[in-house]
Amino acid sequence: MDTTEAVAALGALAQSTRLEAFRLLVAAEPGGLPAGEIAERLGVPQNTMSAHLAVLSRAGLVQAERQGRSVIYRAGLDGLRDLTLFLLKDCCGSRAELCAPVIEALKPCC
Template sequence: MDEANALAALSALAQATRLQTLKLLVSREPDGVPAGELARLIGVPQNTLSAHLSILANASLVAGERRSRSIIYRADVERLRQLVLFLLKDCCGGRAELCAPLTDELIPCCPEPAPRDD
């Protein structure tokens, strides 16, 4: 990710409804959320949410997929990963021990799957 893309993503997230929307969509991966349900869950009118989703989509943070008469929105988790890595790439000037508290907090979020007994 380059600086221009990072700035676009951060700008898109610098608004409460959009940040809440992205967080909700991340929590609903990989299934996504229909647009109408998303508006209800966030508590905003559908046309207002549509404008916010457009901004998030332009920053490549979300994508919509038409399924029958609904549009299912999903977070682009890979793009979010790229943004976080962009922010942390040069973390602590290469001194990993200074970043350990941050990375330690991330690990419980997404634990490695337990080994299988095959």
């Protein structure tokens, strides 16, 4: 991941509805959720949610797959991993022992 991609991902997550949608999709892994269900759970109109999901998709944080008449959205865990690694790459001046608490905190979820 380069700086431009990281800025796009961080920008996509810097809006409350998109952040909540992304967190919802992470929690719904590996099955994902239909767009309408995401909108319903977050109390957002479907057309607005579609726009938010498109932003997340362009940033590599969401993937969509058509299943019949529905579009199922899943968290782009590779994008999340790449963003996290980009942010931590030079963590604490390359002193791994200082980054240990951050890495330890990530272990239960990933």
